[in-house]
Amino acid sequence: MRTTDLLLFSGQSLAGARKRTLLMLLAMSIGVASVVLLTALGEGARRYVADQFASLGTHLLIMMPGRSETTGGAPPLFGETPRDLTLDDALALLRARSITRVAPLVVGNAPVSYGNREREVTVIGATQAYFPMRHLSTASGRALPDIDPARAANVAVLGAGLRKALFGGHRAIGQWVRVDDRRFRVIGVIGKGGQSFGQNLDDMIVIPVAAAQELFDTTSLFRVLIEARSEHHVERAKAAARTLIQQRHDGEDDVTIISQDALLQTFDDILRTMTYAVGGIAAISLGVAGILIMNVMLVAVSQRVAEIGLMKALGTPARQVLRIFLVEAMLLAAAGAGIGVLVGSGGILAMQQLLPEFPVAAPLWAVPASVVVAVLTGLLFGTLPARRAALLDPVQALSGR
Amino acid sequence: MIVLEDVERDFVVGDETVHALDQVSIAFEAGDYVSVMGPSGSGKSTLLNVLGLLDRPNSGSYRLFDQETRELGEEQRAALRRRHIGFVFQAFHLVSRLTAADNIGLPMMLAGIEPRARHQRVTEVLAALGLTDRAQHRPDQLSGGQRQRVAIGRAIVMRPSLLLADEPTGNLDQHAGGEVVELIERLNNDGITLIVVTHDKEVGRRARRHVRMVDGRIDRDTLHAHD
Known part of the structure; x- marks a missing residue:
């Protein structure tokens, strides 16, 4: 057939x-x-x-305290206590030629109030560099000022959602809000729909990193965002960052650095x-x-x-x-x-x-x-x-x- | 051309064994016109099925075109049927979704013959059957007589040398039946060997050779040199 x-x-x-x-x-x-x-x-x-x-840029590195990668071999005989990652550590990274910007971060939760309205939100302690590195822009006002990171200035930038919850239709810029027991002056509001890794940045408040350290009574950083000079400098920046921290931590390699690539x-x-x-x-x-x-x-x-x-x-x-x-x-x-x-x-x-x-x-x-x-x-x-x-x-x- | 020797075909029905063919020995010549008659259950249809290689005898020898069929495999038997044997059934067995022309051409299509050759032969057969104007009709648009003529067309389209008809007029009225019988007799005149199983005495009487079966045996086998 x-x-x-x-x-x-x-x-x-x-x-x-x-x-x-x-x-x-x-x-x-x-x-x-x-x-x-x-x-x-x-x-x-x-x-x-x-x-x-991709929207964050592929030449971003994230450093965290402690070593989470397993290296194999016998467990260390003497206990290996990871040191805190301090603000000075973060700023020292800028000495490397392959690193253009760093953003030390402290993250925590705290009640934020204005008048009789109060919200429990994420508080991010950061520096001015955080905004361009995370591609965040302000809808009104301005971002954190480019001041000495060690200075605990009492200024804050609000997420759009938080602004709405606290101020409703009223003007937020120039007003004082209370974060826990401290007062901060609102200097800017982040544009609506600001997102990072699908995490909604609407309900948050950004304050200077030193202020956040005081607020949460810590000297340690949660993360350090590191921006390499270019995509080609990512590996070099990673190595330089590791070496710098090792020098500062008495020769101990006690941080974890992940690249966007690995995460992606x-x-x-x-x-x-x-x-x-x-x-x-x-x-x-x-x-x-x-x-x-x-x-x-x-x-x-x-x-x-x-x-x-x-x-x-x-x-x-x-x-x-x-x-x-x-x-x-x-x-x-x-x-x-x-x-x-x-x-x-x-x-x-x-x-x-x-x-x-x-x-x-x-x-x-x-x-x-x-x-x-x-x-x-x-x-x-x-x-x-x-x-x-x-x-x-x-x-x-x-x-x- | 066709020789059966001591052919036995048994069926087991419940606990009983029925001898549908009981030591049947018979021979047919090329060009014969044979009617096979007998009461129901006498083995007429079984004989036809064995002759048509649709059924295998339990024992005995069946030589078709000087070839012993006992040893043939299913594929070879199918090939013999395809090339040499045409069937006409009481129930026509037309494929209802195909036109008259496609029904007639079906054996050629199944045999893998190319469409142009097929079309030519089918046109020829349709003309010979007087069905040219019915070529594109489907079976349900045809009368009983026309349907049986289409079925006969299908049986002869491959130019078989043996035509086996099982009650070809059983589902037809007298007039249509007469036409069908005349048609197959014309084919016999052209040289085809024709074996007709029938209940109809009128139809049976027209054959040159009458075989009568009773209880799986050949009861009578007579030649009539009439017409």
Whole structure:
């Protein structure tokens, strides 16, 4: 039998049983569409995170006190107490040529009040450099002043959400707010929608790092953001920072420095794995569709017993009967997959319209993979009915027994 | 051309063994016109199925075109059917979704013959059957007689040398049945070997050779040199 005839013949018999065919197409297309859509969502999440990192610049390093990386080898004989990371440590980093800016950070929670309104928010102790490094801009007023980082000036910059909660429609700039038991003058408000790693910066207050240290009664820093001269200087900056801190800490290497790349890679791996997992779960519906194909094909075989008997009487070998029914199952699966891809793509388009800031897009592998899995499913689950057809006894088949 | 020797075909029905063919020995010549008659359950259809290689005897020898069929595998039997044997059934067995032309062309399509050759042969057959204007009709748009003529067209489209008809007029009225019988007789005149299983005495009487079966045995086998 010629291939074109085989396809035509199978197509005709599918068109002949319209309701049955539509049902199977529906099942298959739902399966494929869900694979395409769900993996697109997973991929969207991955890209979203990647975009967030990219918006921060890829030449940023984060230093934290303590050594969290395992180095292997025997545990140290003498206890290794990580030293605090101090403001002086942070400022010393500026001596390295590969480092352009540093932002020492102290982070804590404290109640912020104005008049009789009070909010418990995140307090970030920072320097002027924090704003450009985090790509934060002020909606009104200005950022922290470029003063000596050791000076505990009592000025504050509010997040847009906090400003609204405390001041409502009133003007905030120039007013004094109370943070715990200290008073700060509001000098600026961060633009709405300020985000960092998906963390909402709306509900926060930024004060000078020295003021925050006094507020939380600590000399230690939470983090130091380090900006390398360029992307190419990232590794050099990392090494220089480590050496500088080691010198200052009596030769002990007791800080952890992570680059955006490493962080991004981790997120990337997690989200990629999640995308695979979600795709795999959606693929179960393909399996369900396969079982439906098997069921309906079995019905089709029993309804077409006489036709199969006839084909055999006309001298069609069993393996050709098998092939005819397999091609039918595969055509169904392929057509269902085609519709599923269209529906899935339509869904992605719709989501892109509804959530323009969320980069939903099916990963390159999702469409071919789901189509291949669909066709293989058709083949796998079409085998049983096709074999049943191929093994029918022609005499019994023709007599309708 | 066709020789059966001591052919036995048994079916097990419940606890009983039914001898559908009981030590049947018979031979047919090329160009024969044979009617096989007998009461229900006498083994007529089983004989036809064995002759058509649709059924295998339990024992005995069946030589078709001087070839012993006992040792042939399923594929080879299918190939013999495809090339040499045409079937006409009481229930027509047309494929309802295909047009008359496609039904007639079905064996050629299944055999992988290219569309142009197929079309030419189908046009020829349609003309010979007087169905040219019905070529694009589907079976449900045709009368019973027309359907059986389409089925006959399908049976002869591969130019078989043996035509096996199982109650070809069983589902037709007298007039349509007469037309069908005339058609297959014309094919026999052109040289095809024709074996017709029938209940209809009128139809049976027209054959040159009458075989009568009772209880799986050949009861009578007579030649009639009429017409």
